[in-house]
Amino acid sequence: MANTRTMNVEPSGPKPKKTLSRNNIFLYGTLFVIAVYYAVPLYVMIVTSLKGMPEIRMGNLFAPPVEVTFEPWVKAWSEQCTGLKCDGLSTGFWNSVRITIPSVLVSIAISSVNGYALANWRFKGANFFFTILIFGAFIPYQVMIYPIVIMLREMGIYGTLTGLVIVHSIFGMPIITLLFRNYFTSLPEELFKAARVDGAGFWGIFFRVFLPMSVPIFTVAVILQVTGIWNDFLFGVVFTGPEAYPMTVQLNSIVNSVQGVKEYNVNMAATILTALVPLSIYFVSGKLFVRGIAAGAVKG
Amino acid sequence: MNSVEIKKLDLHFGSVEVLNDLNLEIEKGEFLVLLGSSGCGKSTLLNCIAGLLEITNGQIFIEGKNVTWSEPSERGIGMVFQSYALYPQMTVEGNLSFGLKNAKLPKDEIQKRVARAAEILQIESLLKRKPSALSGGQRQRVAIGRALVRDVDVFLFDEPLSNLDAKLRADLRIEIKQLHQKLHNTMIYVTHDQIEAMTLADRIAIMKGGKILQLASPDVIYNKPKVKYVAEFIGSPTMNFLKGSISSNQFSSSLCDFALDGYSSDQLNFSGNAILGVRAEHISSGDSASLSQVQLNGSVELLEPLGSDTLARVNVDGSLFWVRLDGQSKVSLNQELAIGFGTENIHLFDAVSEQRI
Amino acid sequence: MGWLILDTKNEIMDQKRPNQLFRNKTAKIAAIPMILTALFVFVGGTIWTITYSFTKSGLLPKLKWVGLKQYDRLWATKKWLVAIENLAIYGILMLLLVFIIGFILAALIDQKVRFENTFRTIILYPYAMSFVVTGLIWQWMLNPEFGVQSIVRDFGWKSFSFDPLYNSDIAIYGVLIAGLWQGSGLVMVLMLAGLRGIDQEIWKAARIDGIPTWKTYLMVVIPMMRPVFITTLVLVTAGIVKVYDLIVAQTSGGPGISTEVPAKYVYDAMFSGQNLGQGFAASTMMLLTVAIVVIPWALLEFGGDKKHG
Numbered sequence: 001m002a003n004t005r006t007m008n009v010e011p012s013g014p015k016p017k018k019t020l021s022r023n024n025i026f027l028y029g030t031l032f033v034i035a036v037y038y039a040v041p042l043y044v045m046i047v048t049s050l051k052g053m054p055e056i057r058m059g060n061l062f063a064p065p066v067e068v069t070f071e072p073w074v075k076a077w078s079e080q081c082t083g084l085k086c087d088g089l090s091t092g093f094w095n096s097v098r099i100t101i102p103s104v105l106v107s108i109a110i111s112s113v114n115g116y117a118l119a120n121w122r123f124k125g126a127n128f129f130f131t132i133l134i135f136g137a138f139i140p141y142q143v144m145i146y147p148i149v150i151m152l153r154e155m156g157i158y159g160t161l162t163g164l165v166i167v168h169s170i171f172g173m174p175i176i177t178l179l180f181r182n183y184f185t186s187l188p189e190e191l192f193k194a195a196r197v198d199g200a201g202f203w204g205i206f207f208r209v210f211l212p213m214s215v216p217i218f219t220v221a222v223i224l225q226v227t228g229i230w231n232d233f234l235f236g237v238v239f240t241g242p243e244a245y246p247m248t249v250q251l252n253s254i255v256n257s258v259q260g261v262k263e264y265n266v267n268m269a270a271t272i273l274t275a276l277v278p279l280s281i282y283f284v285s286g287k288l289f290v291r292g293i294a295a296g297a298v299k300g
Numbered sequence: 301m302n303s304v305e306i307k308k309l310d311l312h313f314g315s316v317e318v319l320n321d322l323n324l325e326i327e328k329g330e331f332l333v334l335l336g337s338s339g340c341g342k343s344t345l346l347n348c349i350a351g352l353l354e355i356t357n358g359q360i361f362i363e364g365k366n367v368t369w370s371e372p373s374e375r376g377i378g379m380v381f382q383s384y385a386l387y388p389q390m391t392v393e394g395n396l397s398f399g400l401k402n403a404k405l406p407k408d409e410i411q412k413r414v415a416r417a418a419e420i421l422q423i424e425s426l427l428k429r430k431p432s433a434l435s436g437g438q439r440q441r442v443a444i445g446r447a448l449v450r451d452v453d454v455f456l457f458d459e460p461l462s463n464l465d466a467k468l469r470a471d472l473r474i475e476i477k478q479l480h481q482k483l484h485n486t487m488i489y490v491t492h493d494q495i496e497a498m499t500l501a502d503r504i505a506i507m508k509g510g511k512i513l514q515l516a517s518p519d520v521i522y523n524k525p526k527v528k529y530v531a532e533f534i535g536s537p538t539m540n541f542l543k544g545s546i547s548s549n550q551f552s553s554s555l556c557d558f559a560l561d562g563y564s565s566d567q568l569n570f571s572g573n574a575i576l577g578v579r580a581e582h583i584s585s586g587d588s589a590s591l592s593q594v595q596l597n598g599s600v601e602l603l604e605p606l607g608s609d610t611l612a613r614v615n616v617d618g619s620l621f622w623v624r625l626d627g628q629s630k631v632s633l634n635q636e637l638a639i640g641f642g643t644e645n646i647h648l649f650d651a652v653s654e655q656r657i
Numbered sequence: 658m659g660w661l662i663l664d665t666k667n668e669i670m671d672q673k674r675p676n677q678l679f680r681n682k683t684a685k686i687a688a689i690p691m692i693l694t695a696l697f698v699f700v701g702g703t704i705w706t707i708t709y710s711f712t713k714s715g716l717l718p719k720l721k722w723v724g725l726k727q728y729d730r731l732w733a734t735k736k737w738l739v740a741i742e743n744l745a746i747y748g749i750l751m752l753l754l755v756f757i758i759g760f761i762l763a764a765l766i767d768q769k770v771r772f773e774n775t776f777r778t779i780i781l782y783p784y785a786m787s788f789v790v791t792g793l794i795w796q797w798m799l800n801p802e803f804g805v806q807s808i809v810r811d812f813g814w815k816s817f818s819f820d821p822l823y824n825s826d827i828a829i830y831g832v833l834i835a836g837l838w839q840g841s842g843l844v845m846v847l848m849l850a851g852l853r854g855i856d857q858e859i860w861k862a863a864r865i866d867g868i869p870t871w872k873t874y875l876m877v878v879i880p881m882m883r884p885v886f887i888t889t890l891v892l893v894t895a896g897i898v899k900v901y902d903l904i905v906a907q908t909s910g911g912p913g914i915s916t917e918v919p920a921k922y923v924y925d926a927m928f929s930g931q932n933l934g935q936g937f938a939a940s941t942m943m944l945l946t947v948a949i950v951v952i953p954w955a956l957l958e959f960g961g962d963k964k965h966g
Contacts, residue, residue, distance in 0.1 A: 011368035013357045031765055035779045038838065041794045042782075062808065114691045121684035129688070129695045136699030138895045138951045142923040142940040144702035146709075146933065150718070151697075170694050177691065202683035231787035233902035238928065248789045252906050255793055264797065271793050275786045282785035286778065289785070293843060294850050352861050373867025385858035389880040398876075399866030446862070 049073065049269035056264055072265035076273060080254050080266065089270050091243075092250030096230055096277075098161060099246050103168035104225045108218065111173050115180025116206055120192050130177070137174035141234060149238070164239045168229050176221050179292075183217040184210065220292040223285050227278045247274045301364045303328040303486035304349065304454060309358035311341075311348060311510075318344050319510040322358070328453075329484045333501035335491060335533075341510040342490045343458055349488065350456055351375050363453050373399075378447025379456040382463055384439045386431040392442050393427040396449050410449075417448040420482070437468050444479070457489040461496065473499060494534050498522070506530050528654040531577050531647055537611055537622040539577045543651065547571040551648070555616055558594050562643040566656050573651035580611065580624040582645035585637055592640025596621075600635045614639055703944065710937035718933055727938035737939065740917040743829045744946075747918070748897045751836055755893060756886075758837065759844025764874060766845070767852045777849075781842035788839070792906025795835035796822065822908055825915035832907055832916055836900070844889055851885030852878065887954060894950045898943055919943050 048056060049072050051065040078088040118126055148167060152158035157166070187210070195205045236246040245253075251274045255267045282289050304326040311319035319341050326332050334342040347353040349360060351372035359368045367375045386395050396417060400410045418424045421441045431439055440460055447455055457476075461469045477500055480487055491497055497504050498518045505515045506529075514526040525531035531539050544553030549560050551574065584592055598616035610625045614637055623639055625631055648657040710728070713721040731737050762780060766773055783791060798804045801820035809819070821831035855878055863873040879886075901920035908916045919939055927936035 010359075011366045011370075012359045013368070014354045015369040027765055027768060027770065031762075031770065031776055034762060035776060038779050038783065038842075041798055041838070044798070045794060056803070110690045113687045117684040117688045117691075123684055123688075126688065129692050132695040132699055133691060135951070135955070136695065138891075138947055139699065139703060140899050140920065140940065140943045140947060142899075142920055142927075142936075143706050143944045144698055145940075146718075146927060146936070147702035147705040148698065169690075170698055173691060173694055202687065227785055231789075233787065233789050233905070234924075238924075248787045248902075251793070252789050256906065256909060264803075267793070268797070271790050275790045278785045278787070279782065282782055283778070286774070290777070290781070290846055293784075293846060347861075350861075350865065352864060371867070372861075372865045377865070379861070379865045381858040381862060383856055383858050385856060385862040387859070387862075387877050389877070399868065402866065402868050402872070446866070450866075 045268045045272055049265050049272060051265055053263060053265060072263070072269040073273070075263075075266045076270035080270065089247060089250060089254070089273055092245055092247035093273070095240075095244050095250075096247040099164055099168075099236070099240075099244075100226060100229045102161070103165045103172075103229045104222060106165055107169040107172035107176060107225055107229075108221050110169055111176035112180045112214075112218070112221070113206065114173065114177040115182075116184050116210060117202075118177070118181045119184035119187075120189075120205075121202065130181075133174045133177060141171070145234075145238060152239070159239065159241055159244075161240075161244065164235060164244075167235050167239055168232070171235075172225055172228065176225065179221055179224070180214075180217065183214065187213065216288075219285075220288055223281055223289055224292045226281060227289075230278050301328075302326060302361075303330065303363060304488065305361040306345075306349070307359045307361070309345070309348065309360070310356045311344060311353065312356045317510060319348070319355075322510070322512065324505065324512065324515070326486060326488065329486055331480050331487045331489065331500055331502045333489045333491060333497040333504045334507055335494065335497040335504050336507035337492055337533075340507040342492075342507050344510075345507070346456055346458055346488060346490050350377055350379055373403075375454075376452045377454045377456055378450045378452045379458065380440070380443045380447055380460045382459040384431070384443040384463075386439060386442055386446075388431050391428050391430055392423060392434070392445075395431070395442060396445050399446070400449060413449040413451065417445040420448065420479070421445050436464050437472055440464070440472060441475075444476075453486060455485050455487045457487065459490055459492070461491070461493070469493075469496075476500065494536070498534070506533060524656070525647060526656050528575060528577070528649040531649070535579055537580050537624075539579050539647070540583070540621045542576040542578075542619060544574055544576055545572065546574045546648070546657070551576060555596055555619060556594050558643070560643055560648075562593075563646060563648065565648070567650075570648075570650070570657045574657060575649045575651050575654075577647035577649065578621075578641050578645060580622040583621060583623045583639050583641050585612075585614075585623050585625060585631070585639045586629075589638040589640035593642040595638060595640040597636065597638050600631055600633055600637050603631070603633060612637070706937050707941050707944075710934065710941045712934060712937075714933035714937065716931040716933070723934075727934045728942075731935060731938045731942070734935075736914050736917055737919075737922055739914050740919045740922045743916060744898070744900075744918055746829055747833055747836065747900070748894070750830075750833055751840070751897055752890070752893060754833075754837055755840050755844050756889070758841045759889075760848045760879075762841065762845040763848035763852055766849060777846070780845055783839045784842045786839075788900075788902035789906040791835050791839045792903045792908075795831065795838065796907045799831050799834070823912060825912050828908060828912060828915045832904060835903060835907055839903075840893065840896070844893065847885060847889045847892075848882075851882045854885075855881055887957070891951060891954050895947060898947050919946075 044062065047062070047064055050068045050070070052067060052069050052071070055066060076088060077090050077093075079086060080088045117123075118130055148170075149158060152163045152166070155163075157163040191209060192205060195209050200208065230246075231248060232246065233248045233252070236249045240246070240249075251270055254270060255262075302325045304324070306322055306324040309319055309322040309324075310317070322345065334345060336342050344353065348355050349362075351367065351370060351374075355368070359366060361367065362375050362377065365376075372379075387398060390398060393414060396414045397410050400413065414427075415424075418427060421444060423438065423441050423445060426434060426438060426442070431442070434442065443460070460476075461472055464472065473496055476489075480500075489496075489500060501518055503515060503517055504521050505512045506521065507513065508529055514521060514530050516524075516526075521530060522534055525534065528541075532541075542553055542555065544551055546552075546560070548571070551558055551560055553576070589595055596616045598614040598621065600612050601615045601620070602613040604611040604613075606627065608627050610627055610629060610631070612623045612625055612631055614621045614623050616639070621639060623637075631637060649655065650657055709718050709720075711722060711724060713719055713723045713726070766776055770776065799806075799820060799822045801807065801823065804820075806819040821827045821834075859877060859881075860873065863877060868877070899920055900918055901924065904910060904916055904918050904921055910917045910921055919942065923936050923939045923943065926932045926939060930936075
């Protein structure tokens, strides 16, 4: 079926394509609209957080600030009040840091060893316990929360940083162990066997052979854990007291419990500050982040 | 009118030239094989003919029609893929009829074509099965069937046998040849396997670096390779090569000197560095070597007994020659062996341009 | 750990089979955290909670058996019923929409669009943020004073009304919008990975057969992606049941109790309502909901054999 319309043009070379073809308009148009739906909230937040309150009251949400001011940010960081303290979000920030760093380290340390043990040292019952672990990942936290509270109380660490770190490690175990187990399984078994023949034992092989080869997967695990733990709210609110609240909890109480005049610009600055850490990681790590969630989703 | 014509085809991916000024004319009912190693552009060329890849320059004609801008389904082609690419969720019957149903063909016409294809390929008993329940060979037949039902003039095969084991490959090769003999359709077949090429093709196009090095019948390709690459590519074991030079109709090298009368040359009065090529089966050995024009002495380094023949690797002063011996010959390892050949069976190539002399 | 390494070395050189219990001793020791967690926290904790849901626990857990009383009370409480209803609405709509949106986005991006990375970055970034942040962002976007409603009005459409969060009947849909904003990126990424796993030659074969692109997606590709769909379904469902922070941040359960969800009901009962029994019963109900989805999937996925991967 030669193009009767273009009979006078002898087809040669690439087919002439109007860049504005119907398909392309639909495709890029839809994607653009969707991108707007996603980007607008963030844009609005940034823009509002840089305006003074009078400007905000005048209305137009989308207009860039006539007068850029960083005062809301300063206020959010160091002056907002939670309860009796008026140190701003900086308290929460450092709390989150104090919570996240040990939690990430401990949870990854435990889970990587778990994954390694499961992948290379098959012992009786290993898979049984692992299956329970995986199922555990689906159990709503609420079901297990109270027994944990009791356990931590008994151990005397309820309400302490240690307790929270343990909780995060526990709940991070299923996915992160799965991640490492899958990764270590994909490494050639000959490597492991050769090391054993050389006389290395459990820890020897782990530290000297596998660890150096696992930088990418550790990176992915760190990304997943930092994001998950930093963004956590439930455990933060259950297992700590007001002085030790992580940033997310503090943010919520600042914004939602303030009576009277709501300072939207400060609130938005506060929100952005809270999201800054995981967002930065996200924007920097890009593909690795995607790999992390994909890996968490692919079972077995 | 040729079945398929390709004129001045160029394909660039960005700055990389994948196909360059390619011209090809394929006759009606011809079985043409595109042969070459990975990356030579053979699959790319096939995909261009199919319309799955957009070309940068040139034109493609199928059955006289300019299809350069046509969709694959409008080009009058059927295609068989290396991984069969059967629709996994449909039965064999579904796979065969999917395209036809989409083209809104009447039901009885669809049934007729499916039945005919099933009969030719002997897959009637498999019609209700899903691809996962079929063996490799059966899947490939269904893939061929999918092309058959389209009632087209030209069939394209993209390394269809590469995923099969050796025995199955040999069986299906014969089936494809028989299919061609029965249907007389034009078939363009891509492979890296020279045996497939030699046994199936009416003509072979040997490709390298996006260009066709030689387009000729298997006989000509084997016996009169135009470039050294072709000579080296075809034939098992590989052709033996010896470096030397030619002047005044004489070949000289570290091992031998001899006159070139009796050699049918493409370039008269050539002089300069040259490469001599001679196939293992054209080298005589032992007593019969004494009757050859050129005679050498070496020792047997390696023996590969194949049953019907024995291949011997003979070391002549550091140069290695593969020699084909009769399977029953009593040659042993490290034995001194006389070998020889004559000018009627040698190939000479310009050392610089690698063209046939 | 020197002596442990020596131990293993001896095991290798040992002629007779070492005692089963002491084989891989180090590995077993290393896996103790996992074993403890699995047993005590996951299994033990769950059983404990379920058990105590049958008791008359108030401020503190009390082992006084009352049978199904807590459950009766639960199902008679308006707040719980609203919570369940909300979860159903939110859950079903979220599932449907997040799949449709996620898949369409993945299909669009799979068309080899330019700026793929940019689009993906923009669509996925909400997932990197806390639910609290998301909830707050959408609390403001849906604020009638200066959110979407006021913007549209500014554009001229003076009677446009869009403040779901102030309307008890449809507040839950406001939460849905926020949830979709956060979750579609994840589904898109998973679907895209699935699409990329499809043999390219299937696409070629469909083109040769003359099948239009949309039809190929519908009748060939999506059926081939069944495993990915199912995995994503399970993940999204598990996440939906747990939804808590989003509600707390965006609406605090309001207006009134119109955006209550089970997770919040549990938390409130346990930590502010001094009603542990109710909390346990409610969380057991949550567990049941998840089990209904996860167990059939697990059986399907892993059949009879217990091997993973």
